[in-house]
Amino acid sequence: MSQWIGTANQQYAPYAMEELRRLLEGAGFTQLAPGEVFLMNSPLGREETLQTIHRNEPIFLRHVQPVDRTIEIEGNASDLERLSDMVRHAVLTFEYKRTAVHVRRTSKTAFVYSAADTKAVLDAVLEEIDAEPVVQDPEVIIAIYAADKELYIGFGTPRDMLSDWPGGSVRFQREEGQISRAKFKLLEAERTFGLQYAKHQQALDIGAAPGGWTSLLLERGLRVTAVDPAELHPSLFAYPTLTYLKSNASDAKLKDDTYDLLVCDMSWSPMQMCRLILDLESALKKGATAIITVKLMHRKPLQTIRDVVSRLSTEFVLQKAKQLFHNREEITLHLTKK
Template sequence: MHAFLPAVDCAPFLAAELERSGAKAQADEATGFVFADTLPALPYLAFARQSLPESTEVKDASINGWADQIITRIAGVLPDAQPWRLHLWTAYGEGRAGLHRCSLIRAALNERLKKRRRALLRSLEDGTAPFTQETSLVQAVLTGPDAGYISVSSAPQTLALRAILSPFIGGNIPHAEDKAAPSRAFAKVIEAELRLGQQIERGQTCVDLGASPGSWSYVAIQRGARVTAIDRSPLRDDLMRNPRLDFIQADAFKFRPEQPVDWLICDIIAAPQRSIDLLLEWLRERQMRRFIVTLKFKGTDEYALMDQLKELAPPLCQDFRLNRLCANKNEVTAFGIAAGI
């Protein structure tokens, strides 16, 4: 059994997405998770915030019992002397009781590892850096005071599933805050960068399609990148005056750079099929090295359009992601690294 934590209010859409991939899926209102009998053949799930592959249900009221359950699952399973991470989190309630319980389980687990499995304790690491070929991920999620699930993803499976398996606990990234940005849309760029493990850097080149009022260009300029912003309307005055910004008043869908750029960033308001086609054209024409592109929806009828992107984009990419970001509204963001540029 595989468990998936859906993005907020997206359980039915995640279940439908899994069904389209060939899995038998069911949303569980009691836990908030969606369960499926198989992983998707194409490892992309736009509406999954976090995945728990090969999850096992645990019912134990004891702190020590949970610690023992985790050790039983990982002993002899995790590759020797290779790094692993533990995501121990709660998916029930809104108070601190669940968090406190997780802290107690972690403390009990550490004590047991010190006594029985020192090698495992030495290779346990913290952090949210992108997974490597050697990283394993152990997840223990409490869905109630005495119930939950344990999932173990051993290397190199963790890296292979990086598009649906997040290095962030529960797949959650708090919204970035910057009152100086033209709008809150800038948070989508920050979150996509964090999930990808790469960010816009000083000296790089960016094309921002549909740039006005300028929140995505703002992020790139703050980082020291040079931005070509394309829109029918100008950006905020201070951005228009910035020497690292070149503004071109034009149709964003028709623009192409003279040579490949480091980043294509696009938060344009358009029908999702147009944005999908735009991204695929840029990838096929090898116009950018990395990309962040928002797909904006009206209602829910067009969600299945993303299936073509799951099939056609990955062969053109070194790394491809498709996620309903924490900062998205009725949107999904495609981001990644293009192949061979």
């Protein structure tokens, strides 16, 4: 038996639980923040549960933390003292390690301290026991979830937790003049799928306007063909490496065997999107990377994803399907061209 806290994007926890239920027969669930965060009792031990989750990573599970300790919240300073003692007692887990403290709170929690104050107190304890408190690139994470009446605490690596951000909430700095928030999706996809866009040469961006994704790829030094009947942001035309086809993707004339990266963020009916992508597959090189968002239009997202992947499987191999933190009513696919 082992206990876990799972987190999904708002409204998507039921699907994460459905995926986990299929993986871990007999698992039990309690909601902690409706639609988003839940407690899971796994019938398997910690290592077996982790292996099972990693072998078949659920699309809608954004973050998972083990529950190693539970502290009943008293609502006063003794809560911080008990957290501090807990870290002191686990000295061997943290000694000489780059350690991050991640604190999340439900809106109704009886825990009176902010995430920042709790982290400051525990960072001081970490220094006391010769651990190195860090924010970025930790080796170990102390994840604390302040539920209504309990603190759930777990220790693990970023890999264990599927993310090195608290609750998997990836934050990127908004840049001055940034064309669209959509850019964050493509940045997050690069990290999540372990890609380096700069290693590609020729990108095809379908449904490119206003141009957040195109701007990122141009900044990374790629030649980009952006296809969209809508207007691209004027700032992009400063790049001589941009080709703009102002048309519907189904009318675009593309050279065969040209692109080693396809990105598509059309926000369209999934099946129409599949047809469009399959119609232009000859423009892609063998082994090309594809990053595609799939809009979840109706109530059965898992079925929609299965249908899309099966439809695309004639020409593409699925590497990973994931709902990213920056995805709203959609998920992102990472595929490679056969």
